[in-house]
Amino acid sequence: MSKVEQDEEREERIALEAVVDAYGEEERAIGWYYYLAENMDFPFQAKWISHKRPEGRNLEVVGMSPADDCSHDMFVEVRYQQGSVDDIFSARLCEINPINVDEETAQVIADWHYWVARGYEF
Template sequence: MAKTKLNAEREHRIEMEIVVDAYTEEECAMSWYCYLEEQLSFPFTASVRKPMDSSPLPTGEHVCVTRLVHEDLCRVGIFVWVRWKERDVVAPLAQIAPLSGDKPTRVAVADWHYWHDQDRSF
């Protein structure tokens, strides 16, 4: 995927507040997990913003995001539990765009999308 345009404010928040003391891949993953755990308010409605090989969710589908998955599963990316077609599914947060939710939730998800869409990894 093409990289998104650099955003100085978001870059500063990510570097100075989220991954500031993360020196290894595992520390980076846990830094992101802790940040999202603190910022996200569940449940919130969302739409699927793009297809991903690791998820059955089609683009444009509406889902209810209910919680983060256990931190042990977020060592390679951030995943959330969503309610879709009367079942619970694990989906990458990079695939989900909030339709509702408070400002901290929307900002935190946008931060993760920005990081992910820059092709950054832990």
């Protein structure tokens, strides 16, 4: 059972905007992909928090990963810069915490974090 309390407003938004008319795993994944891709304002600054680095790492989110890479989880392309290192790689969106983003970007990322925290799957 999820430790995150059900949020009826968020549930309705997800049902009507992310997974509307999606009846299978693949359709739900594609629905989520386009809901996120069309509503996030790239690029934006974020903190990437992972099990390996719980203190987080500041980076720039530059876009969604290719749709084919998001059939089981949502990934974003991130730019990490430190010293002479400038690298772009994929990170799980559930590990990305946006910094100073517009309201819509914050909302759709929070929707995805909620979906994952509730234990929902495609």
